[in-house]
Amino acid sequence: MSSRERILGRVRRALADVPQDDTPYAQAVCRDYLRQHGDHGAEETVDLLAENLVDYRAVVHRCAAGELPGLIAHLLGERGSQSVLVPPGLDESWLADTDVKRVADLPDSTPHELDRIDSVITGCALAVAETGTLVLDGSPDQGRRRISLIPDHHICVVRVPEQVVSSIPQALERLAPGRPLTWISGPSATSDIELDRVEGVHGPRTLEVVLVSG
Amino acid sequence: MRVALFLTCVNDTLYPDTGRAVVKLLTRLGVEVDFPMAQTCCGQAHYNTGYRHEAEPMARHFSDVFRGYEAIVTPSGSCAAMVRELYPRLGARARAEGRGNTLERMLAPVVPKTYELTEFLVDVLGVTDVGAYYPHRVTYHPTCHGLRSLGLGDRPRRLLRAVKGLELVELPGAEECCGFGGTFAVKNSDVSAAMGVDKVRNAESTGAQVLCAGDNSCLMHIGGTMTRLGTGMRPVHIARILASTEEEPAV
Amino acid sequence: MSATYLGMPGFPPPSHPAFPSFPQAAREAVRDETLRGNLRHATHTIRAKRAGAVAELADWAALREAGKQIKDHTLRHLDRYLEQVEEAVTAAGGTVHWAVDAQEANRIVAGLVRATGETEVVKVKSMATQEIGLNEALEAEGIRAYETDLAELIVQLGKDRPSHILVPAIHRNRGEIRDIFRSQMSAWGRPAPEGLTDAPAELAEAARLHLREKFLRARVGVSGANFVVAETGTLVVVESEGNGRMCLTLPETLISVVGIEKVVPTWRDLEVFLQTLPRSSTAERMNPYTSMWTGTADEDGPSTFHLVLLDNGRTDTLADEVGRQALRCIRCSACLNVCPVYERVGGHAYGSVYPGPIGAILSPQLRGTASEIDASLPYASSLCGACYEVCPVAIDIPEVLVHLRERVVQGGPVTRGGNRVVLQPAKGHAAERAAMRVARWALTHPGVLRGGQRLASRTRRFHPRSLPGPGRAWTGTRDLPAVPAEPFRDWWQRTHGDGEGSE
Numbered sequence: 001m002s003s004r005e006r007i008l009g010r011v012r013r014a015l016a017d018v019p020q021d022d023t024p025y026a027q028a029v030c031r032d033y034l035r036q037h038g039d040h041g042a043e044e045t046v047d048l049l050a051e052n053l054v055d056y057r058a059v060v061h062r063c064a065a066g067e068l069p070g071l072i073a074h075l076l077g078e079r080g081s082q083s084v085l086v087p088p089g090l091d092e093s094w095l096a097d098t099d100v101k102r103v104a105d106l107p108d109s110t111p112h113e114l115d116r117i118d119s120v121i122t123g124c125a126l127a128v129a130e131t132g133t134l135v136l137d138g139s140p141d142q143g144r145r146r147i148s149l150i151p152d153h154h155i156c157v158v159r160v161p162e163q164v165v166s167s168i169p170q171a172l173e174r175l176a177p178g179r180p181l182t183w184i185s186g187p188s189a190t191s192d193i194e195l196d197r198v199e200g201v202h203g204p205r206t207l208e209v210v211l212v213s214g
Numbered sequence: 215m216r217v218a219l220f221l222t223c224v225n226d227t228l229y230p231d232t233g234r235a236v237v238k239l240l241t242r243l244g245v246e247v248d249f250p251m252a253q254t255c256c257g258q259a260h261y262n263t264g265y266r267h268e269a270e271p272m273a274r275h276f277s278d279v280f281r282g283y284e285a286i287v288t289p290s291g292s293c294a295a296m297v298r299e300l301y302p303r304l305g306a307r308a309r310a311e312g313r314g315n316t317l318e319r320m321l322a323p324v325v326p327k328t329y330e331l332t333e334f335l336v337d338v339l340g341v342t343d344v345g346a347y348y349p350h351r352v353t354y355h356p357t358c359h360g361l362r363s364l365g366l367g368d369r370p371r372r373l374l375r376a377v378k379g380l381e382l383v384e385l386p387g388a389e390e391c392c393g394f395g396g397t398f399a400v401k402n403s404d405v406s407a408a409m410g411v412d413k414v415r416n417a418e419s420t421g422a423q424v425l426c427a428g429d430n431s432c433l434m435h436i437g438g439t440m441t442r443l444g445t446g447m448r449p450v451h452i453a454r455i456l457a458s459t460e461e462e463p464a465v
Numbered sequence: 466m467s468a469t470y471l472g473m474p475g476f477p478p479p480s481h482p483a484f485p486s487f488p489q490a491a492r493e494a495v496r497d498e499t500l501r502g503n504l505r506h507a508t509h510t511i512r513a514k515r516a517g518a519v520a521e522l523a524d525w526a527a528l529r530e531a532g533k534q535i536k537d538h539t540l541r542h543l544d545r546y547l548e549q550v551e552e553a554v555t556a557a558g559g560t561v562h563w564a565v566d567a568q569e570a571n572r573i574v575a576g577l578v579r580a581t582g583e584t585e586v587v588k589v590k591s592m593a594t595q596e597i598g599l600n601e602a603l604e605a606e607g608i609r610a611y612e613t614d615l616a617e618l619i620v621q622l623g624k625d626r627p628s629h630i631l632v633p634a635i636h637r638n639r640g641e642i643r644d645i646f647r648s649q650m651s652a653w654g655r656p657a658p659e660g661l662t663d664a665p666a667e668l669a670e671a672a673r674l675h676l677r678e679k680f681l682r683a684r685v686g687v688s689g690a691n692f693v694v695a696e697t698g699t700l701v702v703v704e705s706e707g708n709g710r711m712c713l714t715l716p717e718t719l720i721s722v723v724g725i726e727k728v729v730p731t732w733r734d735l736e737v738f739l740q741t742l743p744r745s746s747t748a749e750r751m752n753p754y755t756s757m758w759t760g761t762a763d764e765d766g767p768s769t770f771h772l773v774l775l776d777n778g779r780t781d782t783l784a785d786e787v788g789r790q791a792l793r794c795i796r797c798s799a800c801l802n803v804c805p806v807y808e809r810v811g812g813h814a815y816g817s818v819y820p821g822p823i824g825a826i827l828s829p830q831l832r833g834t835a836s837e838i839d840a841s842l843p844y845a846s847s848l849c850g851a852c853y854e855v856c857p858v859a860i861d862i863p864e865v866l867v868h869l870r871e872r873v874v875q876g877g878p879v880t881r882g883g884n885r886v887v888l889q890p891a892k893g894h895a896a897e898r899a900a901m902r903v904a905r906w907a908l909t910h911p912g913v914l915r916g917g918q919r920l921a922s923r924t925r926r927f928h929p930r931s932l933p934g935p936g937r938a939w940t941g942t943r944d945l946p947a948v949p950a951e952p953f954r955d956w957w958q959r960t961h962g963d964g965e966g967s968e
Contacts, residue, residue: 004551004563007725007776010883011544014784018541025730028538033527033737052750107764111681111715131751144765145714145756149707169736177697177732178557180714180762183755188707190669191747192616192632193639195507195802198665201615201673202680203707203754221953223908227918228946230953237957249957255908260901262848264870268905275909303864310786362850391805395847400938402844404492407942408501408809409847438943 036166037130045129046160046211052132056186057199058207065214068157072121073098075155075208081118085147089140090121094157105147114146119153120204125181127158127209128171132186134158134209135171137179145182154204156184160211218283219247220276220328222293222430223255229430235457235464236289236331239346242457243339247287252279258296263397266307273301273321281323287334289453291360291428294330299363301325330360331453332428336369342376347460349379353422354452355413355436357429358391370428370452377455383420387412394435410439417447424450486841490814491806503638504811511802514748515855521750522740531737533859536793539695539728540783546695546728547774553698557760559770564722566777571602573773574687574720578608581718583685589702589712590614591689592630592796593722593775595818596831599687610687611653611679613708615672622649628812628820630798631746636811639663646671654678669706676708686712686767690723691795692738693772696731699759700772703742705752713756719767724775726783726792738795741857745797778831784880787868791826793858798823800852800862806845815842822852826865833881834873840891843869874898918952925950 001009040048050060063071076084076098083101095102103117123141124134134156136142148154158164165171175181188203199205217240221233233249240247257272276297280286288294302325305318335341354374360366374382393399393409400406413436417425423446427433430451437449450464458464494500519525539546551561564570574594578586586603588594588610600610600621612621619634620627623645627633634642643663650657655675661667688709692701700721702709713719729735743752761770783789801807801821812820816838817828825846829839843866846852852862872879874897876888890898907913925948931940939945 002563003565003569006565006883007563007774007780008544008547010776010780011547011725011783013883014780014789014880015541015543017786022541023538025538025542029531029534029734030527031531033524033531037522037524056749056753115677115681128751133751138762138765145710146766149710149714168739169733172733172736172739177694177699177757178759180759180765181755181757182710183751183757185749185751185753187753188705189753190615190706191511192614192619192634192706193642193665193668194503195511195632195635196665197747197749198669200666201669201706201708202613202676202711223914226953227921228948230949230951230956233953234956249954249961251954251958252911254911254914257905257908260905262867262870263897263901264843264867264872264874265898265901265905266867266871267875268901271909272905307787358847358849358851362854389851391847391849391851393805393847395849398844398847400935402488402491402806402847403938403941404488404495405806405809406847408495409805410943434946435943438939438945441944442942 035169040129040166042161045166046164049127049129049132049164050211052129053186053209056132056189058132058186058209060209060211062211062213065212068094068210068212069097071210072155076100076119079119079153081153083117083119085114085117085120085151087122087141087143087147090123091141094121105143111146111150114150117151119155120147120151121155121157122148123157124163126171126174127164128166128168129164130167133171134184135175136182136184137175145180148182148184149203152204153206153208155208155210157210157212160213215245215285216283217245217247217285217287218280219249220253220280220286220288220293221249222288222290224431225289228434229451232289232430232451232453235451235453236287239344239453239457240287243341243344245339248283250279256293256296258293258300259396261296261300261304266304270304270308270317273304274317277321277324284327285334285338286324286328287331288328289331289428289451290430291330291357291364291366292431294328295359295363297328298325330364330366330428332366332370332373333364335373342372344373344376344456346377346456346458347379347463348377348455348458350424351381351383351422352424352426352455353383353385353417353420354388355385355392355417355425355427355432356388357427357432360428361389373456374426374452378460380455383422385420386416392432392436394432396431399435406435407439410435411443414439414443414445414447418445422447424448426450426452426455428452484816484836484838486837487814487816487845488841490816491810491845494810494814499638500636500811501809503636504808507632507635508802508808511748515745515799515802518744518748518750522744528737528741529857529859532741532857533793535729535734535737536858537790539730540726540789540792543725543728543783546730547725549695550693550698550728550774553695554760554772557698559698559760559772562771562773564773564775564777567597570597570722570773570775570777571599574599574722575603575606575608577718577720577771578603578685579606581685585609585611585683586685586687587611587613587679587683587712587716589686589688589704589709590617591687591722592818593689593724594687595627597722597775597777599722611676613676613680613712615669615706618672618676619645622646622653626813627818629801630796630819630821630823636813639665639668642668650675680708680711680715683712683716685718685720686716688712688719688721690721690727691742692735693723693728694732694735695728697759699732699757701735702756703752704754705747707754710754710756713758714766716767718769718771720771720773722773722775724777725779742795742797745799745855745857780883781880782830785830788826788830788865790860791823791830791865793860794823794827795858797857799855799857803851803855805849805851806847815845822846822862823860826862826869829869834869834888834891840873840893843873915952915954919955921948922951
């Protein structure tokens with residue numbers, strides 16, 4: 001007998017008390033929890049996102065679409081970045097005002113090569129206001145999961161209000177499970193020393209979020 | 215209203231003054247109290263130590279003695295929780311073991327009408343000011359079963375706040391277990407003692423003269439720790455405070 | 466008991482004399498002032514924060530109930546959902562393996578690593594791989610496993626044992642961590658920076674530097690998973706530091722070892738647990754990083770993915786109608802942080818990778834109650850109920866503790882290694898059992914009780930302040946109450962004697 005058969009057999013014997021007509025999944029779970037907490041307008045939801053991002057030590061900037069290239073150039077300059085990693089489908093115009101060296105993520109780029117790049121710019125799939133979370137789904141403006149991980153400085157652009165949802169239930173509704181997803185809430189952190197939160201471990205230690213409107 | 219006092223075996227044997235206080239208090243509030251002499255023990259110690267089958271006859275005995283009353287009042291959060299929370303579980307387990315629903319049916323009548331004392335006062339009698347007088351600085355320890363199994367909430371504190379002369383001070387870490395835990399106190403005596411010491415130190419830090427609670431078994435542990443540590447504090451059951459009046463003050 | 470236990474990092478098997486009973490281990494721990502100080506500080510810090518994070522959600526009770534129902538439903542139909550997982554993961558390009566016990570799981574993982582030709586792996590913290598002692602099993606095959614979670618790194622470098630589910634080095638304070646880094650990092654790779662202080666930010670930086678070279682060169686990653694979604698085949702890893710992302714995305718091969726109870730039926734179910742888990746564990750609205758992946762993806766992340774589904778006592782636990790609720794656990798560790806017993810003794814006394822209240826009900830079910838430690842764990846609680854109150858999937862830990870106490874003292878039918886057996890009552894409890902029987906007899910006969918009470922009252926002058934034998938467990942630290950001159954019932958009879966309700 002294979003281990004598969006053995007385990008499934010044990011499970012079935014263990015569940016001898018469960019009737020054939022046990023409550024089906026759709027009725028077994030009472031979902032009377034909230035779809036979102038509080039009833040915020042679009043603008044308030046964006047404010048809440050900004051507030052929660054800042055609470056977990058992300059640096060938040062807000063600008064109009066036309067100001068984005070200038071802001072990005074300013075952020076890279078302020079950081080002193082010499083190179084910036086660019087996902088294949090990033091809107092070229094975002095980098096129109098900067099002359100920092102652009103590096104494309106190629107399929108055969110090694111982690112060591114990525115580690116030598118100062119910054120990365122990505123878009124996102126959506127952002128969750130209640131938790132201050134950005135979700136990346138590997139779309140062309142976000143690239144592979146590794147590029148938003150290895151450089152120490154991540155600039156993430158969120159189009160507001162259209163990319164912002166209030167809550168986790170709303171976020172899951174909009175995401176495609178088959179895609180590789182990364183949920184990011186602030187810069188990397190740890191609670192491993194005396195159960196107190198400290199920012200800055202293996203992921204980017206600086207997370208800058210640009211909320212772009214219009 | 216025909217009310218039975220279920221004093222509990224521990225109180226009957228070791229803390230008769232608590233029983234007398236309950237009788238005095240309820241009588242003062244116009245309740246006719248009876249003490250069925252056939253009462254013994256709810257079976258909690260047996261159940262919680264793993265002797266569920268030994269606890270069953272005690273539960274049946276409890277039901278035999280008390281089921282004819284309109285309400286059963288007990289000055290013990292943990293014994294009230296045994297009846298209210300665990301008697302139904304005893305019955306359900308017996309059924310799951312293929313022993314039918316006899317036990318379940320037998321225990322069912324006493325479950326909803328068993329009340330912890332403060333719950334009876336606030337919910338059934340609808341009083342918070344029981345006309346008591348107790349001129350001391352008191353801190354209140356909510357015992358675990360009263361707090362988490364019965365959900366007594368702020369009932370005891372509301373009663374205490376209405377007591378004339380009483381200064382109620384908050385106990386730091388109040389909701390943390392004192393470390394008694396029935397047989398835990400002897401099976402894991404080192405941990406139990408450490409918890410007891412922390413509880414007493416927190417109580418001392420309030421400057422209160424009296425630590426009050428609704429369970430004498432917890433108070434036995436806390437009080438035993440207090441005297442061993444040589445603190446000047448005293449453990450007092452809440453019934454004695456609520457029974458105390460200007461005419462007949464409790465010490 | 467036929468099941469063999471392979472142990473955990475540096476651990477003797479639980480039946481080994483080196484694993485003392487809980488009260489014995491606790492006695493030592495309670496006296497360790499540094500340990501108690503460290504635990505007190507850490508658990509009190511997180512308690513208040515958790516309460517705040519939970520209070521932010523008005524619908525917490527509904528989320529908790531839904532989490533419980535999702536897990537219960539899954540467990541009740543686990544065979545179907547496991548088959549669904551297998552199908553979905555395979556369709557997404559992964560390979561599914563089934564492991565009945567620790568040895569089989571270790572054999573599978575070691576074989577998969579060997580097949581890549583690699584001799585080292587990077588690991589993201591996983592309770593399942595600790596439970597099966599994977600690191601030691603790999604070491605025996607000449608494969609070095611690097612723990613990359615900060616706390617796991619502290620434990621691994623310190624040749625220590627984990628003592629907490631979420632923060633395995635909770636028993637260490639910052640000064641101790643600095644000393645371990647200074648003295649041990651060089652033996653494992655990049656040494657600690659010169660002049661390292663005990664500032665948490667510097668310690669985190671030291672870990673970043675030390676592990677970076679390992680992440681960048683790693684070709685095989687090993688993980689567990691917090692959730693596996695049956696309908697999509699998606700695995701979810703919830704973490705903070707980014708070491709998880711490193712292990713899950715940089716290597717070419719990823720091997721995930723996951724207990725069979727980690728399954729949830731649908732994608733939508735994550736909306737409950739992604740709200741309750743972070744707030745219960747680190748008291749955050751959301752943890753810094755959560756990774757979700759489904760099989761393999763083109764050019765993004767590992768090109769080879771293996772999922773090892775682990776039983777190792779879980780089906781035995783599932784067979785117990787009362788005890789099976791322990792399998793709802795999502796490993797948040799809120800019960801540890803709030804437990805007054807855990808706070809005073811720490812995790813090592815529990816003799817398992819699963820310490821605290823959840824460990825006290827999980828270990829004796831996964832491993833059985835034959836060993837001294839496992840037979841003593843159900844008693845490692847005052848039944849105060851704080852654990853049940855904070856549990857985000859509403860596991861009634863006191864109920865299961867009492868149920869397991871019954872199994873220890875009264876024996877009865879259980880499932881071990883997939884077989885139904887009848888346990889004999891444990892030997893150590895014969896005297897107690899006899900005493901309980903006598904007490905029950907006395908307490909169902911009011912006249913006998915009354916006789917005993919009167920005897921106690923009349924002899925009260927002769928009662929000693931300290932008791933001999935087992936009684937010393939009480940009087941060693943606490944005074945006994947004085948026995949009153951008469952029991953209440955005598956007073957009642959004197960004053961109200963002719964009323965109804967008399968004997």
